Amino acid sequence: xxxxxxxxWDEFVGxxxxxxxxxxxxxxxxxxxxxxxxxxxxxxxxxxxxxxxxVTDGLSRRDSIQHHLEMLADRLKEAYQIVRENKRIGRxxx
Numbered sequence: 001x002x003x004x005x006x007x008x009w010d011e012f013v014g015x016x017x018x019x020x021x022x023x024x025x026x027x028x029x030x031x032x033x034x035x036x037x038x039x040x041x042x043x044x045x046x047x048x049x050x051x052x053x054x055v056t057d058g059l060s061r062r063d064s065i066q067h068h069l070e071m072l073a074d075r076l077k078e079a080y081q082i083v084r085e086n087k088r089i090g091r092x093x094x
Contacts (some may be wrong), residue, residue, distance in 0.1 A: 021041065030082075037072075038076040
């Protein structure tokens with residue numbers, strides 16, 4: 001497809017959104033993706049998409065997944081607290 005007249009811009013919106021979501025913002029110091037999912041964005045080629053990554057020594061798959069979810073919740077809670085503090089500081093500076 002030709003980009004000569006810009007008729008295919010809609011094919012690139014997804015890439016622009018992915019780039020925006022992956023970059024840490026100056027106010028929050030976190031990427032939008034991190035604040036939503038509690039981890040940095042990875043392309044499918046960078047991530048093991050199987051559940052085997054959750055299985056650790058001595059833990060069942062269910063316990064490993066539960067442990068992963070608890071760690072994720074803790075990281076998100078910490079990130080949200082930092083974002084709220086940064087927003088408060090930003091309001092005070094105005």
